[in-house]
Amino acid sequence: MLPTLPHFADSIVGPANLIFHRRFLEPTKMAIIDGLRGVDVTIRVDGQTATEHADPDAAAAGDAGVCKTSSQYIECKDKAKFTVHLKVTKDYAWGHRNHSLNIGIFIDGEYAKGELCREGDTLFQPWERDVSHRTIRLRGNQPGQQDRYVAQAFEFSSIKKVDDAPDERVAREASKAKNLGMIEVKFLRCIESGGADVAPQISREQSTEFATKALKGRGTSHMTSYSPPTPTTAPHYIKCNNLRADNGPIAIFRFFYRSKGNSRFLPLLPMMPTGAKPYTEGLIAEAIIPRAPRARSITLVGLSEEQIRALATEALERRSVVSGPEYPAREYEADIYVQKPGPGVKQEFKQEPRGIKRECGQGETVDLTGEKDPPLRPYKVAKTVAGKEVVDLLDDD
Template sequence: MAILEDVPGIKVTIRVGGVNCTEYDDPDAEDEQTSCSTSSKYIESVDDSEFSIHWEVNSDYAWGPKPYLLDADIYIDGHWLMGSVVSVARLSNIDGKCEVSNFGATRLCPETGSWVVRKPKFSAVKIVEDTDQGRIERDHEVVKELANITVKISRVIDGSFNYSPNNQDTADTSFELAEKSLKGKAISHGTTFSTIGSSTQKPEFAKVRIIPEDDGPIAVFLFKYRSKEALKHELIIPRSPSPEPAVPDDFAILTDAEKDRLARDRFEELKIKRELKTEPVIKREFGDTIDLTQDESPHRPAKRVARCIDLTED
């Protein structure tokens, strides 16, 4: 879960299949100018995978003496999705925290008149070659916010709970972008929503406003979603090492050049072995003294033969 040291007690995460996504540090986060404490992470996106957004407030958060609510506004690809509020009274008496899960856009279906949840999912971006300058500029505006999930946490004052917001459109978008509009960014996905939403109860809406002493959010959590290949391209995760070339185990499938090289190598090995066998070997007896100053080894002195001499003879 993403956390901020400056605002302890608040955590946000993205889940796919009920599992927290692995988060990777954004190497450019320190270079970005922000008006409040901001966490910036990368996560991996997979084609057509549905995801949900979860945030948590626990007892480490310092509420202070003044009464207010914490509001989490969720934006996907720059568009507002949904907001939810938490009060100190909602913190559990057991573990001292409150968890809020958002599984999609809660909207009123005009055909049936019932409330439904349209689930978000990662949809692949199609890159096309189009040199029309007008289209490139329009697509570039889309690219600026594309592939981002943003959660803004604000301290707010409770308003009317009878508020009815405008029904936001979550129609599917075709992510076909001109290649030049990306300007080198490795964008692989955008977010679309399920065409058929699951039925839900009518949500309770509240109109709130930020407390007077704050100029905006107190914390922002940004998640940049990319495919695994895009994460490698941006050096967020290491590239896969190139596999070693396979060594063929069948001599027949070798090329003529490979066979010639192997034959030459084997010939050189045999030649060296023959030369070693034909070199003369000089054996010396144990204890022989060798004069290294001589050009040749000295001849071995003749052996003396012991004879018996009779000294009594005349």
């Protein structure tokens, strides 16, 4: 069972430009949890709503036992401030024992701030809170000096990796690294039991440096840092007892923040629509993909490189004649079928009339040198409009 979270009866609304919004209607802008109406959590970075990408490794938003969960990826930017925006409407099912909602916000695995929402807060208008900072307590430097309360805004900071870190540091930071790059909002049902004399957490030193080995295998690129402290008043806490029957949160919203160039974030970016043809400087990409080289005919074995080049040049010249603008089409085609005689049989040639096609065997070659037996495979003879005949040595048919 999770410990009772401290809460503010009232919260300081952060600047309008520090909002990080999250709703549940559009898949690309907000997450949806089936069966949990009237509860919205959104996140904005520098005043812009963060586009959400569903976590491919998590189950679809919905039930995970008793607790309903949603996991989304969002893009973060270095040094950008962000705000967690909470919203509860009268559509939420308030019926159970006149409870309140105990809302805890955790960033990088550490408690940042809490809020409390009552049913009466949603009767006439939605209850909303902008959580853009944490409140901490600074101890007095001198004996007898009172502690001071300060607020620190949330902002993203890139992680600085340290290669040569001792094993003790790697082990210590590996545990903390598991929760880096995650904003988690937990909703618990609770019963209020009056005021509580609870002080905010004490300020702790924070560093954006982590051992490289501690981050091994993780796509984490950023963590949350906090702005310089600004003096604020002491918060007012209310003591709450979470409902034991729930055995923990009724809903958890997780936001994994990554930089756009991060390897873990790139696969989540929108892909090109199915059927769309990619273009490269106006050219269809398919047109510039090189074809696999054709296998060299066995009849070329034994020829010198110069002879092979001469044959190739001649063949290309003939192909350009056949397909050039001067000869737009072939009027007639004839296949010359050469039958190879058996041992002791006189060789005979048979030529079919023009316009009649004959099938030939598979895997046969044409001897371009004329030094061997007549070819087994016919080659195309094209007659042009001018009455000339040309032979296409590279015909693929």
